[in-house]
Amino acid sequence: MHFAGVDLAWGARNPTGLAVVDGDGHLVHTSAARTDAAVLATLRPYVQGDCLVAFDAPLVVTNRTGQRPAETMLNRDFRRFEAGAHPTNTGRPEFAMGPRAARLARELRLDMDSLSAAPRRAIEVYPHAATVALFRLPRTLKYKAKPGRSVDQLKSELLRLMDQVEGLAHAAVPLRVTGNADWLELRRQVSAAGSKSDLRRVEDPVDAVVCAYVALFATHYPTAVTIYGDLDTGYIVTPSLPADLAPAPRTRR
Structure with missing residues (x-):
């Protein structure tokens, strides 16, 4: 059996x-692709x-505005x-014709019901969410490029994520x-x-490895997974948040 991750x-x-x-x-493969065909x-x-x-993308989006119940x-x-x-809704142009992930899943003839056998x-x-739960992080690692984050900070945070993945x-x-x-x-x-x-080209495959691990984890340890939402309105599967995990204190900007 194979477990694939797609940071779509x-x-x-x-x-x-x-x-x-x-x-x-x-791990048997990592790469990046642009087109559906690839x-x-x-x-x-x-x-x-x-x-x-x-x-890492919606499979089911039915709400016309706002966010899905799963996201709430x-x-x-x-x-x-x-x-x-x-927030995900059909009013966003990316989902006006249906989710890209669902199209790919149908092409691969995959059942999209999280509860299916x-x-x-x-x-x-x-x-x-998965990295917070799996690695008991008080806040997410800041490896995504945003204003005010330096290359050195992004690199350090991405290497921290890779260290955590290797620790699995x-x-x-x-x-x-x-x-x-x-x-x-x-x-x-x-x-x-x-x-x-340079870092942007690497973070997508690394995120995909995390996605693949969530699939592996959910299969072998289903009692430690939470499914937010349902097939009718959309759902998100993630390792369950530890009950004793506390968030980092908020800092003043």
Whole structure:
């Protein structure tokens, strides 16, 4: 069985990160693609048999305005950790013709019901929430480029995320990435990055690895997973927030 992660760009102009993990938790592939055809061509060799594909992108969007119930529920738990989800609705141009992730899942003939027992499925996940829960972070790691964040800060935070991912080799549900040449190349690119655009090219595949691990984790440890929302209105699957985890104190801007 394979577990794939897709850090899907909402628009076709930006790159999509892709990662695949095998049934023993070994990372077997990471890459980036731009077009639907390229995404499908990369994933198809790994999803012919039993598989679970985790998309960091909505599979189901039915509300015309505002946010989905799944986002409202997840934000109640994770916003205080700065891991709230962005609002999704059909009024946004990215979803006017239906979610891109759903189109890809249908092309791959994947069941999109998070509660299904089908052998080949797709689910929606959210890496920011997942990293908070998995790594017991008091706030999200700040590796996304935003005004006021320097290249050195972004690089440091992305390397922290990669360190945490490598530490999953010793988790109850292990993920083994350090023996994979693609991962080692990503690490080299982060260390050598001299600009935000250099880091941007790496963060998508790294996020995809997190997505793939959530798929693996949810399969092997379903009692430690929370599903926010439902198939009718949209859902997000994430490792459950630890009850004793406290957010970092807010700082004055």
